[in-house]
Amino acid sequence: MANLENLPACLRPGDRVVLFDGVCRLCSGWAKFLIRHDRAQRFKLASVQSAEGQAILAWVGLPTDRFDTMAYVEDGRLFVRSNAVLSILTQLPWPWRALTILRLCPRPLRDWCYDRIALNRYRLFGRYATCLIPSADHAGRFLHE
Secondary structure, X not given: OOOHHHOOOOOXXXXXXXXXXXXXXXXXXXXXXXXXXXXXXXXXXXXXXXXXXHHHHHHHOOXXXXXXXXXXXXXXXXEEHHHHHHHHHXXXXXXXXXXXXXXHOXXXXXXXXXXXXXXXXXXXXXXXXXXXXXXXXXXXXXXXX
16 A cells, blocks of 8 residues: 555545556547546546656556556555456446456456456557547546646
8 A cells, every 4th residue: 555645746635546558549448438437537547658647656666667557546555457447347337337247257367368468458459659638528537637
């Protein structure tokens, strides 16, 4: 658990932040999915390439120059890989919440599958030349706003 007393300036206690690779088409698609389906607006988003994303990565002790996993931070707790995805899904409405049944799979197996996709995400899904830029209808969804 990260030290809540030394929060990066972009975080507030209780924030739920999803860090994603902003140039990865799959990861940006995940961010757009969350914007569309997180109707309660529980989550804030930050690309790992942004200043806010970099500050959070450094705060939780993840590399700031290599992005091999999506990370989710809630109340100073860091979730990565399949645990991050499942922690987020538990807070989404039905039918997406039903996907948390994947918790029944052993974590090593879930993470192995996650890693296969993450390590090949650019080859499988492609990449953007620049990070996802929030549009006006995404007001308040990204940390840098």
